[in-house]
Amino acid sequence: MTTINRVLIFDSNKAELIVDYNKDSVDVDVHKIIHKIPPNNSKLSYLYGDYLVNYESVDGIIYLVITHKDFDRQKSFGFISKLQHLDDLSDDSVASLLNTPTHQLHSNINQVKQVMIDNVDQIISRGDRIDNLVDRTNDMSSQAFAFRKRSTMLRRQMWYKNKRIQLLTGFVGVVSGFFTSESTLIKHQADALFIHVHVLWAFIDTLLALLVFILAPNCTIPSFNLNIISTYKLAKLTGSCLLRGSQLRMNFITSPSQTTPKRLNPLRLHTSLPTLSPTEQGKRIAAYAAVDANVSLDSRVIGIGSGSTVPYVIERIVQQGEANVQRVFIPTGFQSKQLIVQNDLVLGDVDQYPAIDVTLDGADEVDGNLNALKGGGACHLREKVLAEAANIFVIVADERKNSKLLGTTWTQGVPIEVAPFAYAKVLQNVQKLGAMRPTLRMGVRKAGPVVTDNANFVIDAPFSESYYRDPKELLMRIKMLTGVVEVGLFCGMAKAAYFGYSNGSVLIRSADGTVCEQASTRETTHNVYPRALEKDRHESRNGLQNVTKKQGAGPHAWGTYDEEINHYELGVKDTLVGLRMRNPHAAENSDTRHQRRTSNVSVEDRDNARKERLSLGNDITDLSAIARSSAAGSVNANANGDALVDAHVE
Numbered sequence: 001m002t003t004i005n006r007v008l009i010f011d012s013n014k015a016e017l018i019v020d021y022n023k024d025s026v027d028v029d030v031h032k033i034i035h036k037i038p039p040n041n042s043k044l045s046y047l048y049g050d051y052l053v054n055y056e057s058v059d060g061i062i063y064l065v066i067t068h069k070d071f072d073r074q075k076s077f078g079f080i081s082k083l084q085h086l087d088d089l090s091d092d093s094v095a096s097l098l099n100t101p102t103h104q105l106h107s108n109i110n111q112v113k114q115v116m117i118d119n120v121d122q123i124i125s126r127g128d129r130i131d132n133l134v135d136r137t138n139d140m141s142s143q144a145f146a147f148r149k150r151s152t153m154l155r156r157q158m159w160y161k162n163k164r165i166q167l168l169t170g171f172v173g174v175v176s177g178f179f180t181s182e183s184t185l186i187k188h189q190a191d192a193l194f195i196h197v198h199v200l201w202a203f204i205d206t207l208l209a210l211l212v213f214i215l216a217p218n219c220t221i222p223s224f225n226l227n228i229i230s231t232y233k234l235a236k237l238t239g240s241c242l243l244r245g246s247q248l249r250m251n252f253i254t255s256p257s258q259t260t261p262k263r264l265n266p267l268r269l270h271t272s273l274p275t276l277s278p279t280e281q282g283k284r285i286a287a288y289a290a291v292d293a294n295v296s297l298d299s300r301v302i303g304i305g306s307g308s309t310v311p312y313v314i315e316r317i318v319q320q321g322e323a324n325v326q327r328v329f330i331p332t333g334f335q336s337k338q339l340i341v342q343n344d345l346v347l348g349d350v351d352q353y354p355a356i357d358v359t360l361d362g363a364d365e366v367d368g369n370l371n372a373l374k375g376g377g378a379c380h381l382r383e384k385v386l387a388e389a390a391n392i393f394v395i396v397a398d399e400r401k402n403s404k405l406l407g408t409t410w411t412q413g414v415p416i417e418v419a420p421f422a423y424a425k426v427l428q429n430v431q432k433l434g435a436m437r438p439t440l441r442m443g444v445r446k447a448g449p450v451v452t453d454n455a456n457f458v459i460d461a462p463f464s465e466s467y468y469r470d471p472k473e474l475l476m477r478i479k480m481l482t483g484v485v486e487v488g489l490f491c492g493m494a495k496a497a498y499f500g501y502s503n504g505s506v507l508i509r510s511a512d513g514t515v516c517e518q519a520s521t522r523e524t525t526h527n528v529y530p531r532a533l534e535k536d537r538h539e540s541r542n543g544l545q546n547v548t549k550k551q552g553a554g555p556h557a558w559g560t561y562d563e564e565i566n567h568y569e570l571g572v573k574d575t576l577v578g579l580r581m582r583n584p585h586a587a588e589n590s591d592t593r594h595q596r597r598t599s600n601v602s603v604e605d606r607d608n609a610r611k612e613r614l615s616l617g618n619d620i621t622d623l624s625a626i627a628r629s630s631a632a633g634s635v636n637a638n639a640n641g642d643a644l645v646d647a648h649v650e
């Protein structure tokens with residue numbers, strides 16, 4: 001508020017208002033104020049509402065200046081003194097005095113002065129902050145500089161790293177190209193194409209990286225990098241192909257001319273896998289023998305059981321290569337489903353395929369009549385459905401499961417799957433039936449009972465020896481209990497049980513009562529690398545005789561040619577056992593009951609058979625040809641008199 005609002009001049013001698021300038025702008029009862037002013041000379045300011053009434057009384061003339069209450073009083077009185085010098089006391093002269101440029105100038109200067117004072121105050125109060133701002137700006141610019149420097153270094157480091165990865169990828173690509181150049185090692189043609197395209201790509205990329213590395217290490221170029229997914233896929237494919245390649249070399253009779261489906265080498269069983277414990281080896285060889293004998297290339301719908309032996313079953317099946325493309329696999333539970341999916345096999349379910357060609361499953365114990373206790377893994381409901389649905393049901397286990405009487409080694413009892421709400425009643429009833437302290441199976445690292453894949457509970461009901469003498473009767477009695485869903489007693493279901501022994505042999509019990517022992521096949525170079533053997537026999541690289549026995553440690557035992565033939569024959573003998581298992585009548589010219597088989601084949605027949613067999617070479621795809629050629633050789637082949645094959649009926 002910087003203006004004078006109203007100006008009055010009153011002559012108290014005459015009681016006359018001489019000037020009342022700008023009378024309407026301020027509503028103040030001036031007469032009331034004038035009457036209060038004493039008659040003597042005086043000078044005072046009154047506060048009247050929002051207004052300040054400044055007056056000076058000089059010799060009966062009262063000068064009043066009304067301003068806003070915030071207006072500077074000094075200015076008002078300065079203006080009053082100017083009024084006193086006016087010659088003409090009138091509204092116009094007061095107005096012109098108010099509007100003189102000097103007065104305006106003063107007023108403007110005062111305004112500017114005030115603004116400057118305000119600004120200076122503000123600047124002083126912000127002084128600190130401005131200093132801070134300047135400091136911070138300096139900091140930021142130095143940080144930005146350091147950041148730019150660091151990011152440049154990082155970019156360079158990343159670039160070098162990238163180039164190193166490219167070099168490595170290129171190297172892997174070239175190596176993979178070398179190993180996978182034979183399409184027999186690759187599962188699908190699409191994979192082969194993928195690998196070859198990427199090998200080429202990686203190679204070009206490597207060259208480019210090298211060039212840039214040498215010529216312009218500080219510049220980055222538009223990259224032909226394999227992206228991360230491609231690199232990963234390439235590495236995975238390469239890895240699996242390398243792995244498959246080595247497995248194939250180990251397990252297949254490979255031949256450039258051989259077309260799919262591949263035939264597993266029946267002469268070769270893995271008996272010396274150093275990483276496996278004896279029990280695991282037993283499981284593996286049992287699984288391999290069972291697959292070899294029961295999963296033919298025609299088997300299209302295959303049931304996969306549960307337990308620790310089953311992964312080896314899958315392993316062997318996977319080795320059958322492209323035969324699996326045509327197949328569908330039915331799981332008995334979560335574990336087997338995982339195995340099927342993880343091995344890229346086609347998954348089905350028993351409701352789609354109620355007729356299964358062959359089901360292979362583990363067991364907790366198997367008696368002399370092929371009755372089995374199952375359900376240690378709580379999968380026995382599905383296992384039984386798949387066993388029943390299968391044309392051939394085969395049990396695969398290690399030697400510990402081979403028993404005369406159930407309940408001997410598996411003492412935790414008969415696994416019984418029950419409806420959850422009925423478990424207490426079944427526990428009572430199964431006890432009444434004769435079970436000794438039946439228990440509800442509890443989860444490990446889970447509070448509460450085991451819940452099966454079918455959302456049921458499991459009761460383990462141990463019985464005394466007498467009950468296991470008639471497992472079928474026991475099965476029927478338990479099954480009759482209300483609330484029981486399935487019983488882990490598999491009676492009269494298996495066609496054969498394969499027990500793998502830690503010494504590398506496989507004992508095969510069949511439903512027809514025959515018991516065969518498939519002896520450990522000796523691991524010879526001839527079995528594993530048949531073509532390498534032929535090559536080495538004829539081409540001595542160091543001039544020494546290749547038939548010299550290898551001394552000291554090492555995976556194979558090079559033998560003399562005769563020894564190799566002997567080993568070969570022993571392998572063929574194993575094949576025969578397998579064949580006989582498939583067709584018990586095929587080699588039944590000898591009714592052997594606890595007897596060593598004897599030969600009625602002449603020496604000449606045997607030599608002819610041997611020649612024929614050797615002429616088959618190693619690309620053995622026709623088992624019947626082997627069988628025909630081996631009939632003679634297989635009997636009496638063991639010149640040392642070792643009991644390698646015994647067939648007897650118990």
Ligand SMILES: O=C(CO)[C@H](O)[C@H](O)COP(=O)(O)O
Nearest residue numbers: 307308362375376377378379
């Ligand atoms: O019946 C089973 C699961 O219900 C299994 O086949 C049985 O428990 C054998 O398992 P493993 O081979 O691990 O001993």
